Amino acid sequence: MAKVVMEKLNKHFGEVKAVRDFDLEIPDKEFVVLVGPSGCGKTTTLRMVAGLEDITSGNIYIDDKVVNQLPPKDRDIAMVFQNYALYPHMTVYQNMAFGLTLRKFPKAEIKQRVKEAAEILNIGELLERKPKALSGGQRQRVAVGRAIVRKPKVFLFDEPLSNLDAKLRVQMRVELKKLHDRLQTTIIYVTHDQVEAMTMGDCIVVMKDGLKQQVGAPLELYFRPANKFVAGFIGSPAMNFMEGELLSEQGGLFLQTMGFKLKIPEDKAAKLKSYPEKRVIFGIRPEDLPEAPAAIPNETIEVVVEVLEPLGSEVYLDVKVGETSLIARAEPTTKAKPHFKLYLQPVLENMRFFSIRDEKALF
């Protein structure tokens, strides 16, 4: 039961401004994911919520109470660290019971809670082992177990899956999601992996250089990115970007770039009309670049295939238009071959436009 609010949060390490004017409101029971490239300030933000890092300026509220000065132990939160930070000299049971023992819970209740958590996480047989004798995945579970026995108001996860192999990561992703459904506790989850963010979060916060870029539901970020950075960061393979010129001609608005010309659909053209500048960045996702059987004027682009990346259910084509590389998604049945010409027909309804000046989405 906890709402977490961050208000104009700043954190400076000397000259480094790790987090800048960060505002975020996390409703109760929500699974929020902070995502962004390495060094963007995700961990720092999380550590400020945990109380492990002093705040340079701003406020953090948990349940409408300012917690800026509250020590970590009084914030009623639990944190799972990237390296798990299990106590190596204690057994799994002692690791999980540590927080409860310190809080003077009765022995019987501690036992009960640890047993419950161990069952949820499937680590019942490991309770007497020391962390050294566990696999990576098991350690990860113990770390989560240690967090859930306390039944805290907020869970903080800092890249908890990054030390696991790919298969286990996918499996734990699902399990953590189920755990959230079951516990109904607010979770703040940090990752640099956008797939993890997309699959797990109710709400995603994209960060870059200490600045919040966009907040929204996964598909909202996917379909309506606020700027070029978010557009390129969310989605894999990434969105293709090109610079182009807007040409107002007879028959509508056209986009002229690198030897091809595309007609912009009416609704988008209407919105672009008021845009004063002529040059724009436009972006299109690989799945919006299907193959076309033949050239259609103002609708297709001619490309040369460079590399095929067959994944089974789909094939990614690395293609070139002039000097620019694009990635297009094709059906597994594609006839495309390296070094051959190909026509792609962009789904123009799904193209995005960004300002060259500040890279913000135009609409």
Next chain:
Amino acid sequence: MSEKFVERMIKFYLPLFIFLFFLLFPFYWMFITAFKSDAELYNLKLNPFFIHEPTFKNILMLFKETLFNRWMFNTFFVAILATILSLSASLLAAYAIQRVRFRGSGPIGISIFFGYLVPPTILFIPLAAIIFQLKIWDSLWSLVLIYPTFLIPFCTWLLMGYFKSIPKEMEECAMIDGASRLRVFWQIVVPLALPGILSAGIFAFTLSWNEYLYALTFISTTTLKTAPVGLITELVRGDVYHWGPLMTGALLASVPVALVYSFFVEHYVAGMTGALKE
């Protein structure tokens, strides 16, 4: 196969044996001298590397005519108390400097190290003045108090390196779990740093056990002397060296240190390599 064996012999075992020989020969010398009579010792015609007529007279003389038992007890008393005192202080100091990161923790760490660099041959003069003022001149307590002056810097630096190897997240996690700084220290840091603490303790014990200069200058009563000082001051009379009892005493005095080392050797090695295996 055999070529490898020869190579291993030359590159590994041969240097090792030469080294061992140099290291152990003094002990062998002490051992044989302990069982030789003066007549045998000064007879240049005999092969000096073997005992020809073993005798226990040296041992008897050491225990009967000197206060060797008493000196050994004194040395133990001083070494153990100084070690406990230094370890307690160093544990807290090292942790504070390494983790609490208070204002000036860096310079303090470095100045402690500089304190260690001042040689005792210079320090004992001002320290003597202090010992006088405290009215503990010619008392074992003077040594108990003085030894930490070089043990604490040493142990602090050794432990700082060790604390550094303990992941910070582990302590942070414990703090979120509800532990106070002091509890984190006792329940997380100390157990994990145990090999390092043992190493520091063994070092402190050995250094105090073997200390000579302060023990020589601050103690004059025979009954209060430590073993190293007692042996030399009482068994070298003028220019007469009582080699037999002297060597017997030296041999016996090195036994406790050897025992401590062999007992803790596993932890000790782990501590020196700073290996904290999770």
